[in-house]
Amino acid sequence: MFRLLNIEWEKLRTYRAFWVMVILYVFVLFSMIFAVPALLDYIAEHAKENLALKAFKAIVFNFPDIWQNITFVASMRGFIKIFLAILVVIFITNEFSFLTVRTNILNGMSRGEFVAGKLQVIFFLTLLSTLAVFLAGLYLGLTQSPVRSLSSVFSKMHYLLAYFLEVFTYLTFALLIGVLIRKTGFSVIVLLLYLIIEPIIQYYVPEDYDKYLPLNAMNHVIWSPNTSLIKVKTPEFNMDFQEFISWADAGVCMLYAGLFTGLVYLYLRKKDL
């Protein structure tokens, strides 16, 4: 079962770019997550409304809700996921630039196995990311949250699952771009450009449909932090916030993951190498 993953691991374990990207990613991720309390503390020291901010901090890092908030930060509009996506693009376009995709098939790998191996790498990268978020959340929650009962710690962790889905879908998107374009530099550029283009398309698409666009669908799964404080105290804010993950959003996301994977497989099946 792990054979394909082992093969991919052989390709990656001594590849310097792989380690650089992974370490960079984890570093940036942790920085962003741990920067929030640090920032809040800093503001608190300099602001007059200490109490409100302390309350705010407590709410944000409150245990059950921390999962939602932290995953929101971690998945914000592709800022951090982009590192992982670039890594995915690199390892798939490498196979094309080195033409080792031909060598792999020649040696007895089926085209389906080739895609499956790449998907397994994506799965584990996503797992790594989710684990990192989980650990960070655990640490922050334990140090900041006033509520620490076991049940509250583990409730609402389905946001982590949603995070997993979102990152996984985004990475299959990166895989598809890598397979279609086959050149590293160009693929990365397209990936970055798409981050800019989709909001533009979103502007023109009618309100009801815009959450079906791929990037938006992924982001929509976790689209706002939970700030019940705001809901209760300040009606003038009038911000919509998310109380639950909608199955429709998750469904769309899963469909996209399936679509991208399917396209990658169909494309590679018929292509001359």
Add this chain to the structure above:
Amino acid sequence: MTPVLQISNLTKTFGRLKAVDDLNLLVEKGNVFGLLGPNGSGKTTTLGIVLDIIKTPTGSYLWFGEEPSHISRKRIGATLETPFFYPYLSAVNNLRIVARIKEKPFKRIENVLKIVDLHHRMDDKFRTYSLGMKQRLAIAAALVGDPEVLILDEPTNGLDPLGIAEIRNLVNRIANEGLTIILASHMLDEVQKMCSHVAVLRTGRILFSGSVAEALNENDIIEVSSNNLELLSLGLKNFDGIIEIRKEGNLLVLKVKNEIKPTDINEFLIEKGIVLSHLSLRKKTLEQQFIEVLQA
């Protein structure tokens, strides 16, 4: 005995170019089969098709009598065109990947590297290799899976004469162990020296297919000479069995039918009172065959 490889009516078109045109081929176990043809004749394309690199041909092919699949490819070791490996990985690591794909043990790796004489460079990254070394690593990769069939696409490409001789010895040794070998080449003497069977290709079509011995036996050549070539030439005109007379320096080169032997010519000329100063049988090389067939 099920043939190792059976190709039936294989055709592959790239846009307007018909790279392979209604090709039929049979390779039996133990053959050292040469695919001979000039550049662009479809050798690499044919090999690419049966190795599942090039897709959507019409026609069909069978490996070991079965429908082709990636599983049958594990029993085959192949090189195709230029060798491609991971440049940032060493030879050993690259071969580990090959071994994993073929689901074969790692212990053959060192052995195989010794066979192709890359053992002293085995921990160096692939990108530091010269072309000859890359070629040899490709052959090592083909061997590492302990294959039943070895496919080599122009294996001596880019090698110096020493390298070429080494590869030739290697192929002969492997052939003696009973492996089936398919060799694509545009080098005639290579095929002549290494192969038991040969198929000649031109623009995607097979012009000739059979054993090398067969190919060599067509139309022998007899060299004759005497003090008076004009007279000799006239004298030979009535000899039934000569297909062609050509002058080469001070020799007359006669292309004769298969049954004619030098003694026949000698007897005929003696009866006419013509004395020969030179009489010898020249076995036709594959090279001449090749060129002739191509010009036909």
